[in-house]
Amino acid sequence: MSDKSHWEKIYTNKRPAEVSWHQTHLEKSRELIRATGVGHDAKIIDVGGGASTLVDDLLADGFRHITVMDISPTAIQSAQARLGARAREIVWLEADATRGSLPAHHYDVWHDRAVFHFLTDAKDRRRYVDNVSHALKPGGYVIVATFGPNGPLKCSGLDIVRYTSEQLHAEFGEDFQLLRSAVEDHVTPAGKHQEFVYCCCRKR
Numbered sequence: 001m002s003d004k005s006h007w008e009k010i011y012t013n014k015r016p017a018e019v020s021w022h023q024t025h026l027e028k029s030r031e032l033i034r035a036t037g038v039g040h041d042a043k044i045i046d047v048g049g050g051a052s053t054l055v056d057d058l059l060a061d062g063f064r065h066i067t068v069m070d071i072s073p074t075a076i077q078s079a080q081a082r083l084g085a086r087a088r089e090i091v092w093l094e095a096d097a098t099r100g101s102l103p104a105h106h107y108d109v110w111h112d113r114a115v116f117h118f119l120t121d122a123k124d125r126r127r128y129v130d131n132v133s134h135a136l137k138p139g140g141y142v143i144v145a146t147f148g149p150n151g152p153l154k155c156s157g158l159d160i161v162r163y164t165s166e167q168l169h170a171e172f173g174e175d176f177q178l179l180r181s182a183v184e185d186h187v188t189p190a191g192k193h194q195e196f197v198y199c200c201c202r203k204r
């Protein structure tokens with residue numbers, strides 16, 4: 001099964017609030033985006049945003065240039081339906097984060113919660129990081145959240161890679177400066193605890 005058909009199946013068979021990674025609000029992500037200090041004109045991309053409500057919260061926070069990218073059109077449609085007329089204020093991209101299709105030096109903030117950790121092949125991770133380098137403005141921020149060293153070995157039934165903040169920063173390399181990191185105890189809708197590690201790095 002390709003990645004796309006895996007995610008299409010998930011979003012077709014489960015409601016957004018039933019998936020293990022669901023949070024009513026992505027507070028840690030929102031906090032880290034605010035901590036960058038970028039203004040409301042900042043271009044922000046939520047990569048693998050799925051059906052999450054981060055986009056709703058970023059609109060509520062006053063950000064005006066938001067892009068949501070996901071490999072699953074069903075996830076995108078779900079977020080669009082929830083937003084109603086406000087969906088027209090967002091740029092929606094059905095795309096794969098390991099394939100190049102984004103404009104150069106365009107975004108001020110790249111956000112990814114629970115996508116990078118699915119990249120178990122080093123070549124895919126390299127392509128993903130190349131995409132971040134290509135699409136972020138110099139001085140732009142990349143915020144990535146993965147399962148931490150005490151987190152589960154699988155997510156959504158797929159193998160993942162767990163990271164400490166240092167290991168996650170190392171994937172991005174010296175072209176990126178690690179600014180801050182955080183650990184979160186995520187409680188799934190089924191009541192299981194999952195350790196997430198968040199990193200915010202700045203492109204030099």
Ligand SMILES: C[S@@+](CC[C@H](N)C(=O)[O-])C[C@H]1O[C@@H](n2cnc3c(N)ncnc32)[C@H](O)[C@@H]1O
Nearest residue numbers: 007021048049050052070071072096097113114
């Ligand atoms: C675990 S979910 C996380 C969703 C959301 N970020 C959140 O925290 O609620 C992973 C998301 O990444 C998307 N995805 C998986 N692989 C992807 C890829 N290579 N490129 C873009 N999106 C991808 C999936 O469709 C899914 O919506």
